[in-house]
Amino acid sequence: MKINSRGHLEIGGIDVLDLVKDFGTPLWVIDEQGFRQNCRSFKEAFQKMGDALVVYASKALSNTSICRMAAQEGLGLDVVSGGELYTALQAGFPVEKIYFHGNNKSPAEIAMALEAGIGRMVVDNFYELKLLSQICQAKDYTQDILLRITPGVEAHTHEFIKTGQIDSKFGFTLPDGQALKAVQAALDTPGVNLVGLHCHIGSQVFDMGSFRHAGSLMMDFMGEVKQHTGHEFSELDLGGGFGIFYCYGDEPADPVSWAEAVMPTVQEKARELNIPVPRVIVEPGRAICGPAGITLYTIGSSKEIPGIRKYVAIDGGMTDNIRPALYEACYTAIVANKADQDSEEVVSIAGKCCESGDMLIRDVNLPRVAAGDVLAVFATGAYGYTMSSNYNRLPRPAMVLVNEGAADLILRRETYEDILRNDIIPARLKK
CATH class of the missing domain: 2.40.37.10 (Lyase, Ornithine Decarboxylase; Chain A, domain 1)
Structure with missing residues (x-):
């Protein structure tokens, strides 16, 4: 401009x-060059430091043209409803790179996702785990899943857009042991293949230390899971929430700062805990389309x-x-x-x-x-x-x-x- x-x-x-x-x-x-450059900045920052996938959180801005640009830039796609999934499919988005989130997916939405062959279902609660299993078994299908974990991280942002604290409608709570029970349940559930964990601490977050802390907690939990069950994960999705500039007082970091906060943390923790280094997934939405x-x-x-x-x-x-x-x-x-x-x-x-x-x-x-x-x-x-x-x-x-x-x-x-x-x-x- x-x-x-x-x-x-x-x-x-x-x-x-x-x-x-x-x-x-x-x-x-929408400035096309600005949108595309933001996609590239996140992708380059994370992939330069290891195995990583940047997934565009389409809830921030979704239509067929936006999905098409995200696909052309090599990003994955985060959807949270049948409508967002349908938009992605109509845009021709690569289905294997679609991650389906949401705390109350309907049977019709789950069936739609399975029929499309999406890459990952992010399971939010025990009800969904059971429902997904039933639908998968009826279709003789196995779906790769991540479990959404509530790590108990208090992000410094508005009360309405915090999601990582214990009192949240999202995910399996980590501090009280519910998350470990969810992992065991997923391992025992037919029709699903547990490949990773997901967390999201909030939106419009400026403190890179919050992301680093969340990554450390999640890796510790991966180590705990291996100790109790022997299971190892291949993916760790640390969500989005990267803050942008709106007005005076906002001091956003850059994508490199986010990558530097989480990638070494994950890698060092993996060595310390003697577990495989998982692929790191991040889900910027606002940070790509907002500016x-x-x-x-x-x-x-x-x-x-x-x-x-x-x-x-x-x-x-x-x-x-x-x-x-x-x-x-x-x-x-x-x-x-x-x-x-x-x-x-x-x-x-x-x-x-x-x-x-x-x-x-x-x-x-x-x-x-x-x-x-x-x-x-x-x-x-x-x-x-x-x-x-x-x-x-x-x-x-x-x-x-x-x-x-x-x-x-x-x-x-x-x-x-x-x-x-x-x-x-x-x-x-x-x-």
Whole structure:
């Protein structure tokens, strides 16, 4: 991204005002080179230090074009639902590199995954282990699995996106012995082949020490499993959660720092415990697609409360980015058509939904804004589209992929007809 000679923001070699003219607003914009470079950075950082696989966590941003790019860059894919799996299959993603997560997979989702021949099922609980076994036996099939372990690591992040602590809906708890019981159960369960362990400590994590600690705990557990059962693992999936820059105060590391935190830890622990060095799997999602995306909005009304606050409203909001309302996520923004102008006022960006909590950014410094200006919000590639809704019956925005002066629509804008598509009026209401 840069500011061009017209004083406008430019992304992928295209003036964003031209994108607005061609595609309208709100508009999700994905920088293809940025997305691909992020894939390569993680892949190179980890594979340089040993046997590793980078798996793109598609819950952050999933559609067929995104899956296709991840496949072209040689990544695996993490899916957590039948819908994400179906998207991957329609995109032609290599099935052997698909990892299926989730704490309540349905029988239909499990059957769909088995029929597709996915590489790994990440089993989250005893109910799923039994259900998977039943379906596998009915199909005379053996599925490679990982067990999701809750290691008891407190990641320094928002309460709503912590997952590695003991009190979590995910996984088999390590400190209380449940994880070891799960391993023994999996070894005794027909239809499954236990090849590895998985953990995930949270999202938007900046402290590389948390990842190192999780890796150490998981390796110790692998050693404990060998001691009690004789079983050895070939894979250790350390999840994702790598933090990115959203606003002032965020200090993300780089992929090399993450690799340097976990790869030597796993390798040294393997030697210490006299167990095989497992393939390390990591699952960045936000860190790949988040920085590659921006969202464009058109500014409309404004309201000034003297001495208190000036509200500036945009034509989107919590329907295309729920994160600020959900857990007070912060963002950075500029006025795209005044990108070369100095800030003159402090305003708060309000969405158009009928909710007082629909605030996108509070107290941001901008040039003096007017109706018709275009606001660009940075680092919105992750969890905007995938958590979007039709609240207030607002159609979801379009998404474009930009690259070296070309802009391609990869998600069409919803219409009012799309919103009504599944509505049904019973015959008795038509009288």
